[in-house]
Amino acid sequence: MSEEPTVEQLIEAAHARAGDGDELALLDAVVAVSKNVSTRADAAADQVVRMVRQAGHSWTVIGERLGITRQAARQRYADRVEETPPTVGLIRGRDLEGALTAALEAAEADRLAEAGTEHLLLGLLTNGVAAATLEQLGLSRDKIREASRRLFTYPDAAAPTTNTVFSGEAQAALATAEHLATERTPTCAPVVATTPQLLAVIATNPGSRGRRVLNDLGVDVADIKRLLHCYINVPRTALGRRSRRGGKRRQARCSFCGHPRSEDRRLVAGPDAWICADCVSLCQDILRQPAGTAPRI
Template sequence: MSPEPTVDQLIQAAHAHAASDDPLDLLDAVLTVTRDLSGRADAAVDQVVRRARDAGYSWTVIGERLGVSRQAARQRYAERVEQTPPTVGLIRGRDLDSALTAALEAAQAEGLAEAGTEHLLYGLLTDGVAAATLEKLDATREKIREASRRLFDYPATPVPQAHTVFSAEAQAVLAAAEQLATERTPTCAPVVTTTPQLLAVIATNPGSRGRRVLNDLGIDVADIKRLLHCYINVPRTAFGRRSRRGRSGKRQPDRCSFCGHARSETRRLVAGPDVWICADCVARCGEILAHPTADARQP
């Protein structure tokens, strides 16, 4: 049995069947594609209904396309698409906020109504761990911009957009980054989504536009995983570290509190107050501190 398609895959399939880019035509297409599916199919319809509402269409018109009355359409979708924000919640780190702002500005400069995951990749070069990682792999904003123009259909003459929003794919990637942050944050700490989680999700999603840009630039995803390992693999325990006792009750080897690797002859550990850090993580910290952010330089 083939795996159930993702929301983004459903919407992409709908785009291929839609008569035009009009939200109502897309709504017709997504209904056809998702008629026999459940779960993510409802989420896909919700997103397209939200687009139709954002485009100014009334519940009467949307209800006609759905084959229901205005009242039925409003009762079924209003709470999901209007009262529930389409953006992710929890706490965003300052580096991620800066990246999202830069991504939207980059899409606006291209004359696009939506910012995709390639724009998120562009924005990640603004600040933080993801910026340091991409720079280490020789990725620059200019290279990302050139690759995006080669791969995707951008307008030859940009038309200024009054309001640019994130695409469905970009919103799904942000939600996945938030989920990753939730899974990797110690239970005693607040969940903060930062740039490492977003870069990791983009890099490991083979179908995303951002991943296609990375492939075009010849950047190995394995290198990204290696450089981000310490930031996205913190164990989900009370203090963000693995227990030193296994199921048998025997003491387990000391491990780095950041990357989880055990002490060995080739991997030395430095002890702190109930924590350990290995030489690799110390070196990575040195690289980050060698390029302080603007906020870090302020007294």
């Protein structure tokens, strides 16, 4: 049995058959030369159909050359030859990356092979919005460690580990936080997962080790939701705006610190968002920091 021709050989044979003809002539030729070839014939046809489409020809013209309807041509080739617009991938913010690194280091200090969601809480105290939220609620690394020791059993004489990984629960929390970031980010913007999403996921999972630590320390989850509200409450839409239809008229508040508008606190309005003079000043301070340094709140 002779070796099946390659896609390149089929295209070359089609070019020789079509001569100086245009892309449509090449399409006729590739169909003819690949008629009895099975495996690579479809790939060759796909490649030429892609060339025809890139040249600006319609599915109607392609269907006529192939002896099928426009709809049949589109159904057969569109998924294989049409270029899909690039999508914005999900990335992790520097604050979240720093928190994850700190969480693994905390677990390594405990000589554990796995970092749990209680270690994620320790990592979230590194910097960013989650750190400011936890500190505002009176939490510290020492308090979280003491609560973890009360609730969970850690080996006293375990061998040091340098290959610590996240537990299944911690990985699930991170995946849920990234999904939350995807849902809450405008479709026209890059999706960035940050510490507020991860803290919200840990705090609202009643069975997680991190939530049990928060309960042990007397932290009200409703307070966490309130403090994180303006960072994770915008649904994912084309323009990143919440619907204004229905509902009660909201009091104008700074979307960053939550303080209401008053004579002493003026607000600048944006698309369904506000910012006060104090937060503007804070943003200026952050922007004055040297490039490459993680902003601290």
